[in-house]
Amino acid sequence: MSETVVIIGAGHAGVQAAASLREDGFAGAVMLLDAQTHKPYQRPPLSKAFMKGEAAAESLVLRGDDFYPQKDIGLRLGARVVAIDRASRAVMLAGGERVAYDHLILATGARPRPFAAPGVELDGVMTLRTLDDASALKARLATASQVAVVGAGFIGLEFAAVAAAFGHRAVVVDIADRVMGRAVSPVMSEAFAAKHRALGSSLLMGASVAEFAGEDGRLTGLRLRDGRFFASDLALVGVGVLPEDALAREAGLAVENGVVVDDHLRASDPAISAIGDSAFFPNPFGAGRIRLESVQNAVDQARCVARRIAGRPEPYRATPWFWSDQADYKLQTAGLPIGVEDYVTRGDVASGRFSSFGLKDGRVVVVESINRPADHMAARRFLAGAPLTREQAMDEAYDLKAHAIRSPRP
Template identity: 60%
Template sequence: GGTIVVVGAGQAGFQAAASLREAGFDGSLTIVGDEPVAPYQRPPLSKAYLAGKATAGTLALRPASFYADHRIALRLGTRAAALDRAGRQVALASGERLAYDHLILATGARNRPLPVPGADLAGVLQLRTLADADSIQARLAGVETVVVVGAGFIGLEFAAVAAARAIAVTVVEAAGSVMSRAVSQATSAFFRQAHEAAGIRFVLGASAERIAGADGRVTAVETTDGRSLPADLVLVGIGVVPNADLAAEAGLAVADGILVDHTLLTSDPAVSAIGDCAVFPSPFAGRAPTRIESVQNAVDQARCVAARLTGRAAPYAALPWFWSDQGRLKLQIAGLARPHDRAVTRGDPATGAFSVFCYRHGHLVGVESVNRPADHMIARRLIAERLPLAPEQAADPAFDLRALVR
């Protein structure tokens, strides 16, 4: 029994509600979401959906009937504006107040705005929501030249989709390599070359300094190294900011996200936080608390909290894994490879299929696989179960990895 309110109708919020019902929670259950649509998958927004190979209907995590069938009330298109922790109530922007016995914050993250003049010109866009994807899609038809600011996952996925539509694409990135915060040098270099071979141009080690426009519309991106890159459309993908304001204003502990303990409880035992907004201690991340932006993390943290709230408390210890599709290249990552002090490659990158095994102090901490899904599945087990694999064995194509997990 009891009443659970979930704030945030994204991947994590949806999964928390679904898992609570699956685990037998039979009290009142409400999800509050500020987007106007029922929970959907974000990953296809920068991949199949933007490429025109998926429809909004196929993105929905469940059909509308699911929520009715499972007595999950959806309050969509409305923000949770304030928390009254002493009175255990959430105040919605609409003025309505929802009482709770337990509150789950699954507020996700929002795009980091580009802090330069001209960033508000028409045609300068970001991608987080279905509405963002629709407005990009609507403009893409007439576009000939695109500049992508930021060579992270979303920037590169978008660049690949645009290049496949014969649009001239230039990617501007402040770091000296692509996906530098997330992957090994070998994987980064491979992706840069593959994108260049597909016609994408890179300007590395420079940032956007100003966006130029005419009649309120973007015309070019001016960079710190003195270039003016023509653009009909600019896609800004420079990372996200966790949505922690609601928690902070209610006096919960925050630091680049909502701080939670190893069971995903905030500093208030009646409030949990999960997904992109949560900063948690991970057994795979070394000592410092971490925040992970991935479907795996959102789903597994939701399941962990649902289990705790239905009497099966356990520390959160799921192995992080991630994927990114960039054109015909499927990147899969098991574990958290940054930082690492040794990396060995299995398979030949020249064939377009290989894995990079990353070690920290002699332990395997992350494996990046490109078009090698079998390596990825084995790597998940090797890292999660801390099975020994010497770098020399990982690099030896004759060494049978499958035998280790049989």
Template identity: 50%
Template sequence: MSQDPPRIVIAGAGHAGGSAAAFLRQYGWKGSIVLVGEEPDAPYQRPPLSKAWLKGEATAESLALRPARFYAQQAIEMRLGTRVAAVDRAARQVTLSDGAVLGYDRLILALGARPRSLPLPGARLAGVMALRGAADADALQAALGPGKRLAVIGGGYIGLEVAASARALGAEAVVIERETRVLARVAGHALSAFLEAQHRIRGVGILTGVEVAAIEGDAGAAQSVRLADGRQVPCDTVLVGIGAVPNTEVAQDAGLDCAAGIVVDLAARSSDPAIYAIGDCTQRPLPLYGRSGRLESVPNAIEQAKQAAADICGRAPPPPEVPWFWSDQFDLRLQMAGLAFDVHEAVMRGDGSEPGFTVFHLDAAHRVLAVEAVNAPADFMAGRLLVAKQARVAPEILRDPAQPLRGLTAS
């Protein structure tokens, strides 16, 4: 497409899309920017939805990625309440769900992901919910409170965060997990055991190694979760938190390379040189680990937004970052950095039964691959640097809290 001024269309107004628009202006893009978002709201932070927002400790203003005036001041056109429904790569045009057609010189797909659905009887009963956006959080908040009963299907971070918030609101909560431990796909055994114990202490029921057979109800509303062994978990509300599916359909229909997400390089470029993809919808290189994968996190959304904006604006690429994540549950601050591929040994620093410990995951050569910390921010920051350096550290040094980590991270 050739037009004056050149236009960038960003498909998706979540954390990734909103950040890309801001970085484009920061990096000197003078052309037109159109930000297309399916929700009626300007870009906002999603992580607090399962925590501060549910507990009534956050406002729409505090969740906003940037003040409302920012977009007008930066000449970023907002098309909210609609979405990119189709991409015509030959014509360099997108068609929106409201019928509008927009030309583009560069297109950034920030399509996000959606909650994985539960293919079981009763999944469509009233009271069965998922949590992805603000409207979902509002509906869930209205269903929680003293005397209410919540069943959470899925023991991942979202499920545990919501269970913790439900207890803070006075509701009963039971987490149902198919694997033999919570966080089985995203955390080590020590962190899983610690969190399970902490949830039990605070009154959350935890059922692991169980299969859900159906959600049962009366008059069209959920009343219990039936397990494969016949047990019933009574409830008023069911949260389904069994992972997310990347929104790649538009990209696939346009003929872009897709695998577990839209395939991109370290500049966030797709298989079409005019199209970039960022955030939860992408399958991206993981240079520290010699492979590719899909990351669902705010830091990843921001990193890829920087990559795309830098490439479009002709700037040097940002340095690769260590993947990192966080979760708040009760009074516990969990921080994780790196990815635990090919772990040979997990080294505990501190007492793993109490907050204030760190777990380092090492390969056979004692390289630090990943770190998990609970209420241990200094150790987390040091561990993150060790991961970035792929530092080799003797396990006995990491294990001993009296041994300072700061010197190990010096250049």
């Protein structure tokens, strides 16, 4: 009997899962459901080329219009799933319709973490996750006179860099002591902080927002806990995301920081899998579970689940990688900075072209590069295979590419 796979969420993970099922020869029905009404699109450009006006919304689509009918993928937009009935293996849509499944893939992504400060509801205080968010933010940026950013993470800093390209001197506020502090090494944080300062942004680190001030419902400025006030008519709040795991929780699945899955990305009900930003999975490179927010993770987890459903199960072990573009600095990371004891650099930090290698037990476990794509590509390969030592990492004459080739292809 032909089986049905239902995928909730047509983001990077869901669309890839549908595509990979067909590539892997799955012949049953594939239903791809998403609450939003835009054709499935890429998110990374929302804070980069789209925000800068260099890429139109239509260019962000993940797949062309023909793709879904050609692959016999039942894409349904405007289809919000409101409940999962595990006993009868069906999902319920907002309109009351039931859609039956044999396998259910949760690819529901994440949403901006709420920021609890007085005035957060004022007109002019915004978040960035969806194409609609990005369109609204871009329109406001065109008329804003003073831009503020709360959160010096990837999205906040990418937006600050775009704002600078339009002539703004953004005020960036973060409670942490260094930019992108949870994700990158101190030397990388310092290089990016210097870049943003050179672009004209003020980085207020170790500072926190006490309130957003407003008049007639519109933002007029930010007051910090130390009493300082900064006038602003546009504030982007980028303080991280929370996994969209309410459906799973309400269906009685194990949920912690996202949907708990095993090393094959199966939820606590084996007919259900979770992938992408919403999945809390066993970390193949360290103890415990993690959740990753990256296109690589969404796409590779989708491929892993599709292969299992198509009859070729294997555990998820992909090497994580990520990128972020801020002005003329392209950051690329490979591996995870878990348990890193210290970092060494390769290349000239002052020139803005260098890599930082994080070491654990004498072995490189994470590589961060600014404008050194060859280091990044080599790292994606050697991190999955041939160990790299401190001395090899620091020695510019040591051939990383040749070293990487000795590793198995990921």
